[in-house]
Structures are given as C-alpha cells and as structure tokens.
Amino acid sequence: MIELKGLTKAFGEVKAVDGVSFSARDGEITGLLGPNGAGKTTTLRMLYTLMKPDQGQVLVDGIDAAVDPIAVRKRLGVLPDARGLYKRLSSRENIEYFGRLQGMDEATIARRIDGLVKALDMGEIIDRRTDGFSQGQRVKTAIARALIHDPKNCILDEPTNGLDVMATRAMRDFLRHLKAEGRCVLFSSHIMQEVAALCDRIVVIAHGHVVADASPDALREQAGTTNLEDAFVKVIGSAEGLAA
C-alpha cells in the first residue's frame, strides 16, 4: 500500500509537483498518467526516496519515508527511468548483485532468479553479458533486478517505453501477474491505451496536480464521455503530450 499526501517539489521557478495526493492499493494496478513534463517521474522519485519532497508525506505500508527510508526501500521494487545496467556483467550477475545488496543469501537469490526468469521469459538472455542488449532485454533485466527481494510494492517508471508490440504485451501480462500475487503495482505512462488496458485505478496528473483519480469506468462517467481517450483529454484540458 502506497500513500502520497500533499507532495510538493519545485526546481527553481518550476513547480514540478504541486500538492500531489493519492493511494495505490495492494492487489491492484494503479496507473499514473500524464503528458510529458506533468510531474510523474518527480513524484515517483520522491516516493522511492531518491529525492526529498519540499512538502508532503510518503507512506509505504504505513511507514513514513522521512522517518525510516531504509524500511521503505526494502518494501519497494523500483524500475527507475534510467535503467542503468552494468554492461560488463551478465543479466544474472546484475540481478545477483542487487540481491546481495539487499542482504539476501545465495540460495534464495538463485531460487528467486529462477522464478523471475520464467515469469519474464528470460531464459535466452540470463547468462549473456548485458552489453549490446536490446531495449526489451534491458528492461526485463532491470525489472528482475528491481524485484529480486520479493517486494510487496512495485513501482515502474514508463515500463513499456521503447518496447515493440510483443514485448509490450508480455510486459502487460507480467504486471497482471504481479497484481495476481497481491502486490501493489504503480506505474507511470503517457500512453492512454496502456493504462486503459491494465489499470484498476487511474491517477491523472497535469502541471504537477492530480486532476482525476478514479477507476476507468468512473473516469468515463465523471467526464461524461463514452471513451476513455475523450475523458483524458477533458480532464487534462488538452491532448498535448498524450500519445495515442
């Protein structure tokens, strides 16, 4: 369970995030949707303790990130916007390294990697050096690395960015698999079809503000539109920056 309360962050004159509050529940997929520059990445960075908010509070499973950031990090699996793999290491070595940093023993790491290789269909790449990996192979490795410690809460910044149609479909299936395991899944996207296809709840963010927070059906109802695309355009106020 993730709760954000009144998060605010400015960079000089730019108010990137301005009083953002919403919750993401266990066993649900929550989509953070907004056009380019809306404040999605900045919101997620404050959530995963990479950046300190100017104001506001982050609670993960009830733990305040400002009070106990290490306990919060242990409960989060994060696919950051910069995937950042070690090029000289194989996919497996990248993942193992993170497992060790999480304090896991070697047998548990190996067992967990076996499960992730199956879930993410990584059999052919797991023992290859990541140098030269395609976008999709890099994202898979970064996700497996993020989830090695079996976190309850999964945060993914634009997980399908740069993926082809097949890889995108596989990623959606994987997010559904995380949900079925009862995890709290929160991902950002600027692609409305993505959130429409996957999410139980959609949080729409524009100019640093939450402008809608509802189920896809409720969002359509609120906006008085029959299709979600029209609803997004209506709540955001323009179609600018939203990929079709």
Ligand SMILES: Nc1ncnc2c1ncn2[C@@H]1O[C@H](COP(=O)(O)OP(=O)(O)OP(=O)(O)O)[C@@H](O)[C@H]1O
């Ligand atoms: N480190 C920074 N320094 C200065 N300005 C920043 C910084 N990080 C973000 N911003 C600004 O804050 C605003 C929100 O950016 P953010 O990256 O959070 O948006 P986003 O919704 O993730 O966009 P995108 O979909 O393009 O990734 C933008 O105007 C951006 O230029």
